[in-house]
Amino acid sequence: MSDLRFDDRVAVVTGGGRGLGRAYALLLAGQGAKVVVNDPGGSLTGDSDDASPADDVVREITAAGGEAVANTDSVATPEGGKAIIATALERYGRIDVLVHNAGIVRRASLKEMTYDDFEAVVDVHLRGAFHVVRPAFPAMCDAGYGRIVLTSSIGGLYGNHEVANYAVAKAGVIGLSNVAAMEGAAHGVKSNVIVPAAVTRMAQGIDTSAYPPMGPELVAPVVGWLGHESCSITGEILVALAGRVARAVVTETPGVYRPSWSISDVGEHMSAIRDMSETVVFPVVPDGHGEHIRYSFGMARQTADATRETGGVLHA
Structure with missing residues (x-):
């Protein structure tokens, strides 16, 4: 059974010279996409430049009969992000798929992490995502089509030791993707x-x-599926680890409504506040933000209505 194709589609893969990014670039190209392989070839900490990883992947793609071009600009700056997307637009005339995979790691405990190490990681993972989404998004909107895939991490969902910079950046990427999905x-x-x-x-x-x-x-x-035209979801998070594919979601408990709260009230109601026996999920699209507010407002209105129906007496 033949797999889904990307014929006539143009994809940009940041961090495409090694590891996961290389696998993405090779798969997309193998299924017919024209691929911009972006990778400045830096070390794991982002300290050096080497054009060979991107060039090597492009050679691998073209040797297999595919079409690709290397780009070695850094996502860490607005200028770099613009240049990466411009490569796709100038070389191939469009951008259909954007996969932001570029990343670096600088480990340190929260007590010892330097500001430079914090900023460097956020620059690549989070600001880097914005630096490529910002120029790609209008082009996609104008074309009436686009697929954006941003990379988060288990660390962004749950945290991890000695990577506060990485965790912050990977959590922030989720917010950016949600806005891109809505808009x-x-x-x-x-x-x-x-x-x-x-x-x-x-x-x-x-x-x-x-x-x-x-x-x-x-x-x-x-x-590949998230980048394909058949992708049926938006504003979601998929986990892929050791052969397991799952959806991750933000959930809330129904919560507790009171017309007024004291500090002690919060503590006394904490078991009910944290009760996960029934949970609430607000899908990002079409209007998770608004649904969240309306849900809370609805609890307040229900209590007010019940109070009126009982003549102003409401028993907790």
Whole structure:
């Protein structure tokens, strides 16, 4: 059975020279996409430049009969982001798929992390996402079509030791994707988040000997589907780890409404406030933000209505 195709589509993959990004670029190109392989070739900490990773992937794609071009600009600056997207627009005349995968790691405990290390990681992961989404998004909207795939992390969802910079950046990416999903809905532009895990150079220093198979090839098809025209979701988060694909969501408890609160009231009602026996999910699209507010307002109105019906007496 043949897989889904990307004929006549143009894709940009940041951090496409190694690891997960390389797997994404090769898969998209193998299925017919024209690919801009972006990678400045930096070290794991982002300290050096080397054009060879991007060039190597382009050679691999073209040797297999595909079409690709290398770009070595850095996502860490607005100018770099614009240049990456301009490469697609100038070389191929369009951009259909944007996968922001570029990343660096600078580990330190929260007590010891330097401001430089915090900013450097946020620059690549979070600001980098904005730097490529910002020029790509209008072009996609004008064309009436686009697929954006931004990369978060288990660390962005749940945190991890010694990566406050990484966790902050990866959590922020989710907010950016949600806004792109909401604003792109009327223009045929979908935006989703991938939470991938694979044994790549970012696993340096970690004992992976007991891990199950978890290479980039187990993640790439999920990114491929999110980037395909048949993708049926937007504003969502998919996890891909060791062959498991799942959806991650933000959930809330129904909560407790009171017309007034004291500090002690909060503590006394905490069990009910935290009760997860029934949960509430507000889908990002079409209007999760508004639905969230309306849900809370509705609880207040229901209580007010009940009070009026009982003649102003309401028993808790």
